Amino acid sequence: MARETCELTCINCPLGCPLVVTLEDGKVVSVTGNTCKRGEVYGRKEVTNPTRIVTTTVPVDGSDRERMLSVKTASDVPKESIFAVMEALANVRAQAPVQIGDVVLANVCDTGVDVVATKSA
Amino acid sequence: MEQHDVVVVGGGPAGLAAAISAYEAGSTDVVVLERDVQLGGILNQCIHNGFGLHTFKEELTGPEYAARYEDRLKELGICCLMDTMVLDVSPERVVTAVNTDRGVFSIQAKSVVLAMGCRERPRGALNIPGFRPAGVFTAGTAQRLVNIEGQMPGKEVVILGSGDIGLIMARRMTLEGAHVACVAELMPYSGGLKRNIVQCLDDYGIPLLLSHTVTRVEGKRRVEAVWIAQVDEKLRPIAGTEKRYPCDTLLLSVGLLPENELSRAAGIELSPITRGPVVDERLQTSVEGVFACGNVLHVHDLVDYVSQEAAMAGRMSAQYAQGDSGEGSAARGIPLVAQGGVRYTVPAFIAPERMDQKTTVRFRVDNVYKNKFVCVYLDDQRIMRKKRQVLAPGEMEEVVLKQEHFAERDGVERIVVTLEEG
Numbered sequence: 025m026a027r028e029t030c031e032l033t034c035i036n037c038p039l040g041c042p043l044v045v046t047l048e049d050g051k052v053v054s055v056t057g058n059t060c061k062r063g064e065v066y067g068r069k070e071v072t073n074p075t076r077i078v079t080t081t082v083p084v085d086g087s088d089r090e091r092m093l094s095v096k097t098a099s100d101v102p103k104e105s106i107f108a109v110m111e112a113l114a115n116v117r118a119q120a121p122v123q124i125g126d127v128v129l130a131n132v133c134d135t136g137v138d139v140v141a142t143k144s145a
Numbered sequence: 146m147e148q149h150d151v152v153v154v155g156g157g158p159a160g161l162a163a164a165i166s167a168y169e170a171g172s173t174d175v176v177v178l179e180r181d182v183q184l185g186g187i188l189n190q191c192i193h194n195g196f197g198l199h200t201f202k203e204e205l206t207g208p209e210y211a212a213r214y215e216d217r218l219k220e221l222g223i224c225c226l227m228d229t230m231v232l233d234v235s236p237e238r239v240v241t242a243v244n245t246d247r248g249v250f251s252i253q254a255k256s257v258v259l260a261m262g263c264r265e266r267p268r269g270a271l272n273i274p275g276f277r278p279a280g281v282f283t284a285g286t287a288q289r290l291v292n293i294e295g296q297m298p299g300k301e302v303v304i305l306g307s308g309d310i311g312l313i314m315a316r317r318m319t320l321e322g323a324h325v326a327c328v329a330e331l332m333p334y335s336g337g338l339k340r341n342i343v344q345c346l347d348d349y350g351i352p353l354l355l356s357h358t359v360t361r362v363e364g365k366r367r368v369e370a371v372w373i374a375q376v377d378e379k380l381r382p383i384a385g386t387e388k389r390y391p392c393d394t395l396l397l398s399v400g401l402l403p404e405n406e407l408s409r410a411a412g413i414e415l416s417p418i419t420r421g422p423v424v425d426e427r428l429q430t431s432v433e434g435v436f437a438c439g440n441v442l443h444v445h446d447l448v449d450y451v452s453q454e455a456a457m458a459g460r461m462s463a464q465y466a467q468g469d470s471g472e473g474s475a476a477r478g479i480p481l482v483a484q485g486g487v488r489y490t491v492p493a494f495i496a497p498e499r500m501d502q503k504t505t506v507r508f509r510v511d512n513v514y515k516n517k518f519v520c521v522y523l524d525d526q527r528i529m530r531k532k533r534q535v536l537a538p539g540e541m542e543e544v545v546l547k548q549e550h551f552a553e554r555d556g557v558e559r560i561v562v563t564l565e566e567g
Contacts, residue, residue, distance in 0.1 A: 033339045037198040038447045040339035042534065076344065077194045079206055080320060081292055089183070092295040094192035094208050103348065110320050124212055142192065143208040 026050075030071050036062040043067045075100035078109045079142070082128060087120035087145040094142045095128050101135045108133045120145045150174040150466040151459075152240045152254035154231050154407065157186020158448050159439025159455040160260035161214035166459030167258070168221050172466045176252065177218075177225040178242050184218070184225060185211030186262055187285070188448065190292045193313055195340070199449035210448060234259070234411045236432050255466035256434045258458050259408055259422065263440040265310075266400040275361050280368030284310040284398040288317065297321055299394025303371050304328040305359045307335040307342075309446065309539075311398020316345035318396075325349070326390050329357040329373050331380055334513045336400070336539045338446055360387060362395060371395055401444045411435065418489040419443040425478050425494040426504045427461040428454065433475065436462045443491050443507070446541050450507070485563035486510050486517075486536075495560060497551035507543045508562060510536045519544060522561040523554055536564070 027048050034041040034057075043057040045067045055067035069075055077100050084093035095118075101109060112132050122128075122141045129139040150172040153160045156179030164177045183189065188196070191207030198204055201213065218225065229244040238254045265283040282290070282298050288310060290296045300323050304311045307330040315325045328346060333356045335342055346353050354373065360382050361372040370391045374382035403421040405413075414423045414431035421442040422430040429436050438458035439451045478496030483489050490508045506521075514536040521529035521544055528550050536542060544562065551557065 033343045035340040035344045036204070038195060038338050038340060038540075040343075040540075076348070077204070078320075079193045081192060081295065083295060090293075092293060094206060094292065096192075096194060096206055106320070106348075124209060142206040143189075144212070 032067060032070055034058060034063045034066050036060075036066050045071050047071060074103040076103050076106060077101075078106055078139075080110060080113060082113055082116045082118050084118040084120055084122060084145045087122075090120075090143065090145040093118045093122060093128070093145050095139050096142050097132065097135075098138045098140045101132070101137050105133050105135060109135075109139070113139065118145070146239070146251055146253045148253045148255075149176045150255045151176070151258065151462050152238075152252055152256075153177045153258045153260055153459075154234065154240065155179065155186070155260035155262055155439075155441070156181070156184040156225060156227075157260065157262050157439065158188055158211065158214070158451050159262065159441070159458075160258070161185070161211070161218060162452040162455035163258045163260055163436075163438055163459035163462065164223050165214065165217050165221065166456040167463040167466075168223055168459075170460040170463035172255075172463035173221075175223050177223065178229045178231050178240070179225060179227050180230045182228050184215050184227070190285075190289050191313075192292050193317075196448050199447070200452055207448075214452075231261075231407060234407050234435065236412055236435075238434050254434075256436065256462040258455075258462045259430070259435065259437040259441050260439050260455060260458075261404045261407065261441040263401040263403045263444055265397070266402055267397070273359055273362055275363065276365050278362065278364040278366055278368050280364070280393050281362065281395045281397070284308065284314045284396045287314050287394075287396050291317055291321060297323065298396075299323065299368075299392070301392040302326065302394045302396060303359070303373070303390050303392045304396045304398060305371075306330060306397055306399035307337050307353060308398035308400060309337040309341050311396060312337045312341040312345040314396055314398070315351050316349060319349045319351065323394075325351050326392060327352045327354050327373070329354045329359060331358045331376060332356070332538075334537060334539070336398075338539060339537075358382060359395065363389075368393055368395055401440065403441045403444065405441060408437070408441070413437075416489060416493065419491065421491075423493045424491065425496065426492045426500045428458040428492065429461065429465075431477075434462075434465050436465075443489070443509075446539065450541065450543075453505070454507075479557050479560055481506065481560045481562060483508060483562055485565065486512060486514060487562050487564060488538075490562050495546065497548065497557075500546075500548065502548050504546045505543050506546060506562065507541055509538055509541055510564065511538060513537045514564060516567045517564045518567060520561075520563050520565050521546065522563070523550065523557045524559060526554075530565075532567070
């Protein structure tokens with residue numbers, strides 16, 4: 025049975041807990057070092073299917089306050105699709121008025137995740 | 146003269162939380178003075194996620210975190226004067242400000258909360274030889290250019306200093322199509338949070354060069370290259386280790402300085418270590434009725450802790466404004482002594498007889514330590530011993546002192562916070 029361990033830093037919150045993920049035959053058997061549930065979820069995902077929330081900006085038209093609208097993926101997307109998400113947003117412009125949570129681009133790169141506004145404009 | 150119960154100087158995360166908690170503590174006559182045209186302070190340009198896990202139990206971006214507080218402020222109908230620059234705070238708590246509507250005006254406040262935040266150490270503080278070409282920015286300026294103005298400062302980037310804003314901008318510039326050659330850090334450890342090294346540098350293969358610094362900036366009109374050398378244990382560049390990095394942009398993330406010009410002019414005692422006011426457990430400064438919180442008090446890593454601290458300052462300022470400061474109000478309390486690798490503590494004084502059930506003492510250490518115990522002594526009596534696997538200067542620490550620690554202990558002369566071997 026192939027047993028390996030992987031040392032990670034949890035990125036969920038600024039505490040940055042040091043995690044040790046133990047795998048047996050490529051399957052996660054334990055996560056230690058985390059101080060909350062998010063840490064365990066992160067540890068498991070990071071060694072099998074790492075994901076990230078992508079945050080960026082798109083230009084917004086018709087707002088007297090903002091030139092740029094900050095946006096994020098509403099949940100995490102596969103790490104390898106970060107640049108594809110950026111590419112997909114390259115030509116997107118938002119139209120004011122926009123509220124926090126409004127969808128700016130639906131189902132980005134077929135991830136099933138929407139890109140939403142994080143500011144109102 | 147116009148009069149108000151509580152005047153809050155600054156409408157960033159600290160000022161917003163302080164104003165809300167002052168109102169909720171019964172001082173409904175609160176005014177926030179903000180020099181920008183919008184509330185939220187630096188959160189507006191911090192578009193990345195990771196805010197609010199402690200406060201809201203969910204992960205928010207900077208603008209979303211600020212919006213939660215702004216919405217609450219509006220709900221309560223707290224008065225905010227925008228585009229208003231505070232010029233002076235007197236020891237008698239007269240706050241003088243200027244804006245285009247009213248010109249120069251003064252407010253007599255019953256209590257004042259200082260929440261002016263901090264600013265970045267600029268290039269001038271660093272003594273890098275070379276010309277003064279375009280292309281040298283502080284990381285925060287670059288962040289504003291990219292996230293608010295929608296302008297890219299450059300394409301080929303070197304970052305000096307591994308503060309969190311520098312790390313965040315390494316990722317941001319990379320996502321926007323720039324190439325970040327490296328992050329050079331003078332110290333043998335990073336100044337930023339571990340999580341930011343992982344998700345901003347490691348994710349994108351950006352090297353972190355510890356014990357390295359920029360020794361020369363090339364270029365007359367625009368940055369053309371920077372030279373980076375390794376430094377020895379005394380932080381002096383080592384001859385022969387210099388390497389040239391062609392680039393058009395140098396970002397500086399070399400520290401934050403609390404913005405205390407107003408405090409200094411008011412005669413408030415400042416700490417030479419934090420560069421912020423010396424406060425007691427109520428977060429009251431050396432001037433009665435003037436409280437401080439957030440990055441103007443000491444630089445934080447986490448906005449959640451700023452909000453917590455500011456809520457305390459707000460509540461205490463309301464209590465003071467209502468003339469209900471309780472017993473022993475004038476006394477500062479028992480001094481806290483930081484030693485054994487602990488650089489400072491906030492607060493610097495605690496009066497057990499007037500403190501809440503619990504008081505959070507925040508501090509930073511002066512180096513990277515492994516497997517140490519954080520210990521607290523009342524005079525020679527140890528009352529707390531807490532194991533920490535890793536302590537680093539870039540990460541703020543805390544201990545919580547409780548009322549019961551002081552029970553049946555009269556005449557304590559000092560509270561020592563120190564690190565000890567395992």
